[in-house]
Amino acid sequence: MPNGTEVKITETKVTEAEVSAEQSAEVKQQDTKQPEAKKGLSKGAIVIAIIVAVALIAATGVFGYRAYADAQFNNAMAACATASEDVRNATNDYNNLLNGDASDASALTKDDVKDPSTLDALNKAMGAEVPVYEGCIAEDTKGYQAATDKLTEQVDWYKTHTTALQKAVDAVNASKK
Template sequence: MSEEDKVPSPDGTGVVPEPEPETVRRRPKWLAPAAVGCVLVLLAVGGVAGYRMWSARELAEAKEACAEAADGARGAANDYNALVNGQAADASAVTVDQVKDARTVDALAKALKTTVPEYEGCLAGSKAGLDEATSKLDRQAAWYKTHAASLGKAVKAVESSRLDRTVEDAEKLLADSKGRVADEKTRSMLEQAIKDRDADAIGEAVNAVDGSVKAKAKADADAKARREAEEKAQAEQEAQAAADAAAAQAQAQQQAQSYGGGYSYGGGTGYTGGGYTGGGYTGGGYTGGGYTGGGYTGGGTYTPPATGGGNGGGSAPSGPISGGHGIGTCTDGCASLPPIRH
């Protein structure tokens, strides 16, 4: 630019250069659409990338939520199964005759027949599938918690009813065992256990009382057997003594009849025959060829018959026959004498 072409500036501080003639350049017609297309492509690529990033983040969050739900369901299921296999299993072994209220046993059996939900886990590959699995797992966890609570109540009802029956039976045993135990301390233990409602202590005390009752029963039976044996032995001894005494008495009587006591023969008005009359005959024994003892004593004399018969009409002997000197020579009258008995 020449000096002549310089124009002063409006504020007078300088000059404003004159514009030089520009060379006119024409842009291609495709440039603008291409630029727009590039922008759109960039926007599309960015949008897709952003969507993918968003989708990935949503999927990750869904997986995390499903995993948490799965953990909750597994925990609730484990708690429920532990109850089923533990306390509920023990309580289910209780029979109706072991509880005071049989309805508790039926209620527990019904609670154990419930079908548990099937665990599926987080197997879906999409957010929608994972969200559905999460909801299902949450429902399963709630089911396990609800049924664990109801099952626990059923178990406690059976245990409480069983304790009531245990206490009732223990009270009956305490009353029935009064005066029937060998050791009274066992009943005191049982009484205290009943007051405490301690099932284990009651069981131990019941066993102790039962053992003490059996011990006393055995001791009483042994004592009774000894007493009966002693009474039987004494009775046998007394019977034997009585038998011996009776035998001795019989033997003494037999000996007295055979060797003692003597012989007596009494006649009423006597014998009147060939001239013999007498009031009776007594003798203490017989020795040698003569008869000695009490001798012969008669109420009259011996009169031999007279010639031609008669009843005492003949002559008399020189004197009466005395038993103290023997009979001596016997004539016709000896045939009328009774035989001598030994």
């Protein structure tokens, strides 16, 4: 009996080994029959990634443009404030001359000077119509730039007329008897 039992056990072991080998072969065949799994992202994921990228680019563009526009606006506003200060200084220089030395020189009479035409030139220079100050009142960048241009013209007017008035005052003073 021991010999018969051993044979059965050995046969069973051989049968189990054969079945395992067959199953392994079948699994290998099934693996080769199945298509390979897709590598990378699915089409839906790619589309979503593209949409997100486009949205990020658009948002960056919008925020970039706004930052640029704000910087331009702030620069225009600062330039207008500087031009306004320049007008104030030029106006003060002109008014100090007009109310000081020019006023004193215009008080002279034709009998007090050798050349009476210098008094006429002084009075004409003193009678110039000064520009109306408009200030930096604007709502946008172009408005501030236009205001800055007007203020710059006013600075030029005051400088030119201050120089002309000073020459007229000097001419009257040089003509004193």
